[in-house]
Amino acid sequence: MSECKNCPSAEGCESKEKGGCSFEALNTFSSIRHVVAVMSGKGGVGKSSVSVLLAREMLRRGKKVGILDADITGPSIPRLVGIPAGSHCQQNDKGILPILSGDGIAVVSLNFFLANENDPVIWRGPMLSGAVKQFWTDVYWGDLDYLFIDMPPGTGDVVLTVMQSMPLSGAVVVSTPHDVASMVVAKSVHMAHKMGIHVLGVVENMAYIRCPDCGKQIRLFDEAPLHALLAETHLPLLGSLPMLPEVAALSRGDGEPLDKDTAATLADIGGLLEKALDVPACP
Numbered sequence: 001m002s003e004c005k006n007c008p009s010a011e012g013c014e015s016k017e018k019g020g021c022s023f024e025a026l027n028t029f030s031s032i033r034h035v036v037a038v039m040s041g042k043g044g045v046g047k048s049s050v051s052v053l054l055a056r057e058m059l060r061r062g063k064k065v066g067i068l069d070a071d072i073t074g075p076s077i078p079r080l081v082g083i084p085a086g087s088h089c090q091q092n093d094k095g096i097l098p099i100l101s102g103d104g105i106a107v108v109s110l111n112f113f114l115a116n117e118n119d120p121v122i123w124r125g126p127m128l129s130g131a132v133k134q135f136w137t138d139v140y141w142g143d144l145d146y147l148f149i150d151m152p153p154g155t156g157d158v159v160l161t162v163m164q165s166m167p168l169s170g171a172v173v174v175s176t177p178h179d180v181a182s183m184v185v186a187k188s189v190h191m192a193h194k195m196g197i198h199v200l201g202v203v204e205n206m207a208y209i210r211c212p213d214c215g216k217q218i219r220l221f222d223e224a225p226l227h228a229l230l231a232e233t234h235l236p237l238l239g240s241l242p243m244l245p246e247v248a249a250l251s252r253g254d255g256e257p258l259d260k261d262t263a264a265t266l267a268d269i270g271g272l273l274e275k276a277l278d279v280p281a282c283p
């Protein structure tokens, strides 16, 4: 259990007085200022892509950033940040060492512990949760400003473990404009609220495409479901990202630059996160 010393939520935390803390202790040699979960009830909406885009935006702001790939059975972060297949974590006397992406993001993913990245992970819930906890307790993250946690889809064991055992500073919810996505995403927002997690807002992904001739934004789907989600959950829209070949090509790891508008949207989202995380959440 946590010893408070290097817990990102230690300041103003009353858990000790209230009879204990359920968080796992972070690796003794590490210190992390903000832990941000990137989540969505729905699969395939772009959690991993948005995790990487947010991490890069925070790097651009001069921050030290890591990504904990909590999507144990479908890890995609190593690919998205361009870490070569077959890379394996080393260990020293301080703990397991994350692997650094070319641009300097510290990454830990189950893929780094598999003999072959195509090996399936056929584990039951407790094993999956145990692995995620170890990524927190046994990894020597060093000093980070932001650790993004790329959550698996749904509201299952691993998501519950992250929410219960890591002191999250906040969560960013990713949704696409589709009606079904909004409905399923609402479930994960309600879960987060029930667990007392500060949900910072929603990133709408694949919101529109841009006409290559005139540059006009074309929304392919109705905005109503997203607005209904925002109204029902009382969350702000942090920003809308387009469907973009450069985002789909993140896995090529060649860091193709994003267009000016998308970069500006990410800069806005980064600014909102910094601002929201520097003030304590409402009780």
Ligand SMILES: Nc1ncnc2c1ncn2[C@@H]1O[C@H](COP(=O)(O)OP(=O)(O)OP(=O)(O)O)[C@@H](O)[C@H]1O
Residues within 6 Å of the ligand: 042, 043, 044, 045, 046, 047, 048, 049, 050, 071, 074, 076, 151, 152, 153, 205, 206, 241, 242, 243, 244, 245, 247, 248, 249, 250
């Ligand atoms: N804005 C975007 N433009 C184009 N393609 C995108 C965009 N966002 C995500 N994608 C593509 O959609 C697919 C799913 O994205 P991603 O893996 O980030 O989603 P996910 O929510 O993390 O998925 P999972 O639920 O499986 O973990 C990927 O092929 C990714 O390249």
